[in-house]
Amino acid sequence: MKSLFSLLILAAMIPEFSSCAQGTSNENLKNNSKEDLSKYSQATFAAGCFWHEEALFESIKGVKEAVSGYAGGTIKNPTYESVETGLTGHAESVTVYYDPSVISYATLLKVYFAGQDPTQVNGQGNDIGTQYRSIAFYNNSTEKKLIEDYIKTLNASGKYNKPIAVQVMPFTKFWRAENYHQDYIAHNPGSSYVKYVSIPEIKHFQKEYPELVKPGHFF
Numbered sequence: 001m002k003s004l005f006s007l008l009i010l011a012a013m014i015p016e017f018s019s020c021a022q023g024t025s026n027e028n029l030k031n032n033s034k035e036d037l038s039k040y041s042q043a044t045f046a047a048g049c050f051w052h053e054e055a056l057f058e059s060i061k062g063v064k065e066a067v068s069g070y071a072g073g074t075i076k077n078p079t080y081e082s083v084e085t086g087l088t089g090h091a092e093s094v095t096v097y098y099d100p101s102v103i104s105y106a107t108l109l110k111v112y113f114a115g116q117d118p119t120q121v122n123g124q125g126n127d128i129g130t131q132y133r134s135i136a137f138y139n140n141s142t143e144k145k146l147i148e149d150y151i152k153t154l155n156a157s158g159k160y161n162k163p164i165a166v167q168v169m170p171f172t173k174f175w176r177a178e179n180y181h182q183d184y185i186a187h188n189p190g191s192s193y194v195k196y197v198s199i200p201e202i203k204h205f206q207k208e209y210p211e212l213v214k215p216g217h218f219f
Contacts, residue, residue, distance in 0.1 A: 113164075119163065120134070133167065
């Protein structure tokens with residue numbers, strides 16, 4: 001992932017598009033209809049801006065769909081505007097629908113942790129605030145143990161010079177984000193944030209783990 005230093009330089013170059021909270025609009029609304037995803041397993045993660053988390057997971061083999069939304073808070077029916085205040089307790093999140101016969105939950109964790117800076121507290125790069133904090137949500141005790149064991153492994157590996165800051169929380173409720181946030185990168189390829197922040201981060205991951213990427217889904 002890009003270092004905080006490099007992202008700060010980028011922010012100075014393009015301040016009006018330096019964070020996920022910028023450049024949204026009601027244009028390019030995605031049709032709200034979805035095919036039946038009930039046959040797929042679900043996993044929910046938060047790791048900064050949900051625009052590139054969604055696109056990253058959708059590029060991975062075995063993932064059928066990723067949906068942007070809000071999780072980790074207590075307020076009902078959160079909106080993008082309310083979540084961005086940092087007062088609702090929610091974090092920008094994605095729910096990943098995946099085929100466990102193709103990709104394991106353990107591999108999803110590998111994607112999740114490698115696709116971010118897991119040591120940054122309350123943010124990713126220039127996206128700062130509790131709404132951008134990293135959270136691995138678990139649905140059962142098996143997933144909880146897998147997450148905790150993975151964090152222990154990363155902390156012991158020496159890969160990072162700071163401890164892993166990802167929170168481990170039980171999954172309670174996922175609120176789907178507004179339509180214009182779904183597939184945001186595909187609908188807004190000309191956005192400066194997409195071009196200079198999101199896509200470079202996804203490319204960095206895909207270069208490191210090309211074996212996990214679906215054919216035709218490289219950025």
